[in-house]
Amino acid sequence: MAFENSRPAAYRSVPLTWSARLSKNSHYLFVVPMLIFMLLTTGYPIFANFQMSLYDLNVATFRSGDAPFVGLNNYLELLRDPAFVYSVQLSLAFTSVSIALQFTLGFALALFFNRPFPGNGLMRSLLLLAWLLPSVVGGTIFRWMLDGDYGVFNYFLRGIGLMQDTRYWLLDPNTALAGTIMANAWVGIPFNMILLLAGLQSISPTYYEAANIDGASMFQRFAYITLPMMRPVALGVLLLSFIYTFKVFDLIYVMTAGGPVNVTTVLPIFTYRLTFSFFRFGDGAAAAVLLLLGLLLLAIGYARLIRFEEAA
Amino acid sequence: MNAQSITRNPYIKTVIGTLLLLVYLFPVYWMIATSLKSRTDIFATPPTLFPIPPDFGSYAREVVNNPELVEVIINSVIISFGTMLLTLVLAVPGAYALARLKLRGAGVILLVMLISQLLPSIVIAGPLFIIFSRVGLLNTHLGLIVADTTFTLPFSVIILRPFFLAVPHELEAAAKVDGCTQLGVLWRIVLPYVRPGLITVGAFAFLIAWGEFVFALTLNTNHNQPVTVALNKFIGQYGTQWNDMMAVSTVVALPIIAVFASLQRFIVSGLTSGAVKE
Numbered sequence: 001m002a003f004e005n006s007r008p009a010a011y012r013s014v015p016l017t018w019s020a021r022l023s024k025n026s027h028y029l030f031v032v033p034m035l036i037f038m039l040l041t042t043g044y045p046i047f048a049n050f051q052m053s054l055y056d057l058n059v060a061t062f063r064s065g066d067a068p069f070v071g072l073n074n075y076l077e078l079l080r081d082p083a084f085v086y087s088v089q090l091s092l093a094f095t096s097v098s099i100a101l102q103f104t105l106g107f108a109l110a111l112f113f114n115r116p117f118p119g120n121g122l123m124r125s126l127l128l129l130a131w132l133l134p135s136v137v138g139g140t141i142f143r144w145m146l147d148g149d150y151g152v153f154n155y156f157l158r159g160i161g162l163m164q165d166t167r168y169w170l171l172d173p174n175t176a177l178a179g180t181i182m183a184n185a186w187v188g189i190p191f192n193m194i195l196l197l198a199g200l201q202s203i204s205p206t207y208y209e210a211a212n213i214d215g216a217s218m219f220q221r222f223a224y225i226t227l228p229m230m231r232p233v234a235l236g237v238l239l240l241s242f243i244y245t246f247k248v249f250d251l252i253y254v255m256t257a258g259g260p261v262n263v264t265t266v267l268p269i270f271t272y273r274l275t276f277s278f279f280r281f282g283d284g285a286a287a288a289v290l291l292l293l294g295l296l297l298l299a300i301g302y303a304r305l306i307r308f309e310e311a312a
Numbered sequence: 313m314n315a316q317s318i319t320r321n322p323y324i325k326t327v328i329g330t331l332l333l334l335v336y337l338f339p340v341y342w343m344i345a346t347s348l349k350s351r352t353d354i355f356a357t358p359p360t361l362f363p364i365p366p367d368f369g370s371y372a373r374e375v376v377n378n379p380e381l382v383e384v385i386i387n388s389v390i391i392s393f394g395t396m397l398l399t400l401v402l403a404v405p406g407a408y409a410l411a412r413l414k415l416r417g418a419g420v421i422l423l424v425m426l427i428s429q430l431l432p433s434i435v436i437a438g439p440l441f442i443i444f445s446r447v448g449l450l451n452t453h454l455g456l457i458v459a460d461t462t463f464t465l466p467f468s469v470i471i472l473r474p475f476f477l478a479v480p481h482e483l484e485a486a487a488k489v490d491g492c493t494q495l496g497v498l499w500r501i502v503l504p505y506v507r508p509g510l511i512t513v514g515a516f517a518f519l520i521a522w523g524e525f526v527f528a529l530t531l532n533t534n535h536n537q538p539v540t541v542a543l544n545k546f547i548g549q550y551g552t553q554w555n556d557m558m559a560v561s562t563v564v565a566l567p568i569i570a571v572f573a574s575l576q577r578f579i580v581s582g583l584t585s586g587a588v589k590e
Contacts, residue, residue: 030409034402041462042428045439117322123329125576132572134523136540137565141339144554150355247432250525254544268434275438276530288435299430303423
């Protein structure tokens, strides 16, 4: 930056030679491959979703290539479909309970790891291991632990006297969603913890020193320094968690595949089924667009929040 | 004992931390322990906490003598390294230009990248299926490499950019005075300087591609499937043979654990720099 600005003004007014102009524009060659890739593999698919969502596209019309234009009909049908509405409700329940669990536990762990103690760094990174494991592996482990007959979770609950009978967690419509939430919260805790910890460590210690001089209690320091100072970071983490959790597909698919009787068919699984199981491409695209629009709004909110932080 | 003395003795926190860690990582332990049990042991009540003596039958049956699993592991290796390579080739010049060269629209590109990495894969999977079926990329390694890169590329650009921003301008200026081209500056001067960033991004691209499931499930339905889809199939096939399933899970998790163990400081720093501040 300093180098470019230090040129004398007169130098800049000299018309650029052909080769200089080429080298100036050649800067764009650095981003062009990346942009073309994103345009073809993300931009076009998003556009294609919008387009397909306006046609009555199914197996027959896809083969013959003469799918009739139906306008917003696919959307209207979806909004009237109780299965769609139910999947949105499930998604909201899955997401809100999951992030409530992982945020609270992640925050508690972040507070615990905020002060140095022997082994702190190692333990912190070991926690992250669970977050990095493929969801398919995490899902398989929880399937086994939540197994009704030989699962270790039932054994544990009986051991501490919380339960006497046998519970088939993932086969029982009353508990299947809770089972997937448990697994998802387990995966998300270290992610929340690491981000919140980074926030905690950016709070200047001088605030706490001043509070100590004034004789503030531990609770007062938490309530009047930590919480207000953490608000922007916490909001960012919650938004990000919401987006990540709302789009969870693999973990649930591996654990229950959306069952039993659709009680875990969240919106991403519902969308998948329309397109890849029922081959209702038009309806699937409409559901994808709705899912996309919802998350896009949140993503833009998150992007603005991050910029705001940078400017501050 | 009051709250003050707990926080003053650091070793008390070490003990509490170790206990928390043991509870939290129990599922990972349980996976490994179950994989080392015999068929009768997994159905024991109460469950045996330690698999002593360990039984390697599951590994012999389902890993070593299972050509199908060996094949999907090879697929995953190809796809993960391919994704890592494609991601680096596209992300490095892109992130460098966004950080250092004056481009009109750099802010917009950055915003698009930030939002792209938050999109649900399932939304892109449907149209990709149709595009890939037209150009013959369904059921191929290359197809999945391309699909996985739609996520790893924006993610990597966002993580890499701050690394490029931190390169001293004087370094680049000196190289230019000595007659280096812009590409030469990037290759000879800047890249060695941002090596930690490259390792972070490479490791993440590998980890993400290794664990990817949605694209693999939808785009490679017949051939060249990676380990994640194979593991999901095993669940259906093996029913209640949990020791076999946990052995396969452990094998799928092993590269992740290995990469994490050797590169954890890069991964932890990348995660925080990528998500909280970009």
